[in-house]
């Protein structure tokens with residue numbers, strides 16, 4: 001990790017100087033510029049009355065995804081991670097701000113050609129629902145192959161078999177329907193389908209959560225290998241700090257529609273600067289155990305955000321100035337940014353063991369947050 | 374960096390394990406699991422065979438009158454008795470199966486075809502077109518099938534073909550309503566968004582993803598609604614505005630025997646029983662098909 005891949009406050013790297021050696025263009029793959037996404041919601045307001053309100057699922061989000069980067073997006077449920085992906089993919093129009101793909105608005109790029117659709121593949125959290133239940137595995141994987149003209153009909157069988165073996169599925173499931181597959185197999189089919197288009201960017205929304213540990217480990221290994229072999233740019237949503245550190249070099253931590261901290265994953269996790277990041281880190285001493293109910297204190301409703309720092313109601317370091325104005329994401333160290341008026345520094349973390357991000361051995365129960373130098 | 378070094382030895386990962394887990398033990402055959410269904414299916418098939426081979430099975434000509442055998446009670450010569458013109462009731466029931474099933478099936482196919490077109494259009498359109506189609510469907514649905522069929526017969530006139538058309542049209546409303554709600558449900562599914570994300574053209578998405586997912590529940594609906602169509606067509610005949618005599622139609626036979634119920638109850642009773650048995654059998658078959666193939670019901674089990 002020689003250059004910051006994340007964070008708008010950091011100057012762009014020189015072309016060709018990417019740590020992985022493939023950064024040919026200095027244009028980031030994705031840029032979110034002060035993106036806001038508000039939903040109109042109505043809620044009861046007294047007897048038989050409903051009040052129309054606007055809910056800010058994303059509130060001033062800045063994120064830069066450079067080519068070859070691997071970024072984990074972490075945060076409690078409801079923090080806006082899925083909404084961020086939807087904006088990034090052009091499935092939701094930002095209410096404010098811009099979502100850019102190589103410098104061009106995502107919606108324009110998508111309307112212009114299929115290149116975006118082919119280059120950017122998505123693995124949904126609910127893999128089963130993302131697969132047409134009336135299609136066989138072969139038909140499902142063949143769809144992107146034929147749609148993007150990657151092979152002729154006669155070669156489909158062969159290509160599907162190759163993709164299935166690549167994701168570790170036996171060839172005989174090719175003629176089955178998703179309903180006849182286990183949860184882990186369905187995820188693999190979804191991954192195979194995403195890879196079929198030979199994408200350069202892989203976006204995954206909790207692609208391994210809810211699976212048993214050994215299946216998670218297999219899929220993480222697979223994704224890591226694919227990232228290495230195909231030079232994929234990876235944006236990975238997860239609840240699980242272990243998954244984040246195993247798969248991603250960068251991490252972005254979200255809280256209530258805002259990114260509150262970014263930086264290299266191991267640096268952020270071993271010495272979090274934002275009190276929220278630290279709380280997350282403390283709540284998950286066991287790696288590969290998703291954070292279920294991590295933090296003390298009520299999470300404020302996104303409809304009634306406090307003035308000032310939105311984490312103030314749960315923050316142990318809160319001071320008066322926190323309540324006056326919202327802290328903005330600002331650099332604190334090379335490659336690291338944080339949105340906090342009183343960030344923690346290294347001395348604040350005597351109790352945190354440094355972590356290694358080794359995947360748990362297949363078959364073992366929730367595995368090791370090992371210690372390494 | 375610690376992240377880089379950590380790895381999992383792929384050899385420790387049993388590749389075939391997940392696959393083995395997904396293989397479930399073979400399920401018992403449908404017929405063993407559902408004895409009532411099997412019986413009902415046999416009965417329904419019996420009626421179908423009667424309909425197909427009626428001329429070979431029926432002991433008499435269904436329209437042949439006989440003065441000697443007028444209103445004969447069930448006996449060795451006429452197993453189910455004869456009617457007021459001496460026509461053999463068993464033969465008329467056997468031939469009547471042709472009318473019941475033909476009218477039921479063809480009418481349902483007309484209703485399903487119309488319902489598919491209308492339901493798809495209503496489910497896929499937006500704005501004023503959707504509004505107009507919805508009002509159209511609502512107004513068809515405002516009348517019960519039988520009343521609607523009577524109204525159509527009043528316009529078209531009597532006869533088997535008219536009855537089929539009238540019953541078929543009267544079923545377009547219910548079919549289009551279910552098709553539309555299926556379309557709306559499928560439209561919001563994640564796999565449709567995934568297709569959209571892949572930039573698959575809208576028409577292709579409809580043909581490849583929406584239609585197959587709507588078509589299957591439609592097939593189930595068809596099996597369930599055949600009995601409704603038969604009932605409506607028999608009711609029309611019973612009311613004297615459907616099929617015309619001397620056609621061996623069950624509803625007509627029930628109506629003809631109505632005046633003789635006290636001293637020749639078999640005249641109405643026998644065709645009435647045939648109708649009831651067929652309807653119950655079809656209802657059981659339809660229910661079983663729905664439960665067996667409706668993924669929503671299945672998951673709840």
Ligand SMILES: Nc1ncnc2c1ncn2[C@@H]1O[C@H](COP(=O)(O)OP(=O)(O)O)[C@@H](O)[C@H]1O
Pocket residue numbers: 039040041055056057075076077078079080081082083084302
């Ligand atoms: N379509 C929508 N309409 C209204 N509110 C929504 C919608 N989608 C998401 N939200 C709200 O936006 C917030 C963020 O949701 P989401 O992006 O799904 O979070 P996450 O993926 O981190 O769990 C939540 O409060 C959620 O209720």
Ligand code: SF4
Pocket residue numbers: 274275276309310311312315316317318319322327339340341342343
């Ligand atoms: S700005 Fe203040 S309240 Fe907000 S996280 Fe930092 S210390 Fe806590």
Ligand SMILES: [Mg+2]
Pocket residue numbers: 081082205
């Ligand atoms: Mg989510």
